[in-house]
Amino acid sequence: MAMQQQTNEVTFETRGDVMVIYIQGDITAFSETKLNEAYRSATGQGAVRLLLKIAADAYINSGGIAVLIQILAQTSRNRQVIGITGVSEHFKKIFSMVGITKFATIYPSIEEALEKMAVSAA
Amino acid sequence: MNLSSCYLFKGLSDSHLGRLEAIASKQPVRQGQWLFHKDEPAEFLYILESGAVELLIEVHGSLELPVFTVESAAAELLAEVQEPVEIPTTMIRAGNGCVGVGALIEPYRYSLSARCVRDGTLSVIRRADIQRLIHQHPDLGCCVMTNLARKLLERLNETRREVQIHLMSLVRSASF
Numbered sequence: 700m701a702m703q704q705q706t707n708e709v710t711f712e713t714r715g716d717v718m719v720i721y722i723q724g725d726i727t728a729f730s731e732t733k734l735n736e737a738y739r740s741a742t743g744q745g746a747v748r749l750l751l752k753i754a755a756d757a758y759i760n761s762g763g764i765a766v767l768i769q770i771l772a773q774t775s776r777n778r779q780v781i782g783i784t785g786v787s788e789h790f791k792k793i794f795s796m797v798g799i800t801k802f803a804t805i806y807p808s809i810e811e812a813l814e815k816m817a818v819s820a821a
Numbered sequence: 822m823n824l825s826s827c828y829l830f831k832g833l834s835d836s837h838l839g840r841l842e843a844i845a846s847k848q849p850v851r852q853g854q855w856l857f858h859k860d861e862p863a864e865f866l867y868i869l870e871s872g873a874v875e876l877l878i879e880v881h882g883s884l885e886l887p888v889f890t891v892e893s894a895a896a897e898l899l900a901e902v903q904e905p906v907e908i909p910t911t912m913i914r915a916g917n918g919c920v921g922v923g924a925l926i927e928p929y930r931y932s933l934s935a936r937c938v939r940d941g942t943l944s945v946i947r948r949a950d951i952q953r954l955i956h957q958h959p960d961l962g963c964c965v966m967t968n969l970a971r972k973l974l975e976r977l978n979e980t981r982r983e984v985q986i987h988l989m990s991l992v993r994s995a996s997f
Binding site: 758759793 | 910911979982993
């Protein structure tokens with residue numbers, strides 16, 4: 700019934716001014732440690748513009764939404780610009796409902812995100 | 822039918838698995854099909870043979886999910902929600918999953934809603950049939966309930982972790 704505890708696989712890629720953080724796997728409350736580590740690593744490398752790329756088949760439950768909000772709150776405090784891409788229309792709607800879109804812009808693709816984020820102010 | 826891959830039935834003997842297979846029937850399902858809604862009587866247990874099922878909380882009019890928002894403007898956004906909102910809880914994928922365990926526990930009500938995310942096939946067991954089987958074979962019931970308790974504890978731990986995340990977000994925002 701419940702999701703099995705899993706760890707996400709996270710990789711990084713710097714593309715121009717933006718650090719893309721690729722997140723594989725479902726995003727749940729158990730993702731907290733890994734995603735916070737990834738965020739700290741990206742910030743430690745001086746990243747000001749961050750793009751979270753969520754896997755196409757990833758499921759994000761209420762716990763995962765909480766983890767994302769936690770990270771977005773940190774980016775807000777640290778005056779970073781953050782975008783999210785890879786989410787389905789279903790999750791875009793939920794993100795909008797819970798206010799995630801106030802902290803992060805949801806982009807339809809990595810390419811569009813890179814184009815828009817490169818010119819936006821920090 | 823491969824019921825042995827479902828976590829509920831791990832450790833059961835071949836004879837017990839055979840008894841379960843004898844009371845299960847295959848049901849094809851389509852993407853978008855609802856299996857059940859929260860609080861409905863739990864008359865069936867569903868084991869995924871193929872496809873995927875999403876467990877979620879349906880909320881009408883306002884959000885019940887304890888998702889914290891750090892800005893009051895976002896809270897106002899939540900208060901204006903009029904259309905139904907679905908809170909994603911769990912995705913069950915074929916190979917290990919089942920939904921509808923409310924059929925095993927009193928008061929026999931589904932605690933979440935379930936909807937098929939992809940076309941697939943389910944093995945369906947009626948509550949009355951599995952209850953009768955458990956009554957006839959207590960060792961089968963003990964194994965199933967032990968597996969269920971283990972899974973529910975995992976789920977409880979995940980929920981506690983989620984609460985912890987929300988609480989820490991509250992604490993951090995309060996300090997600003």
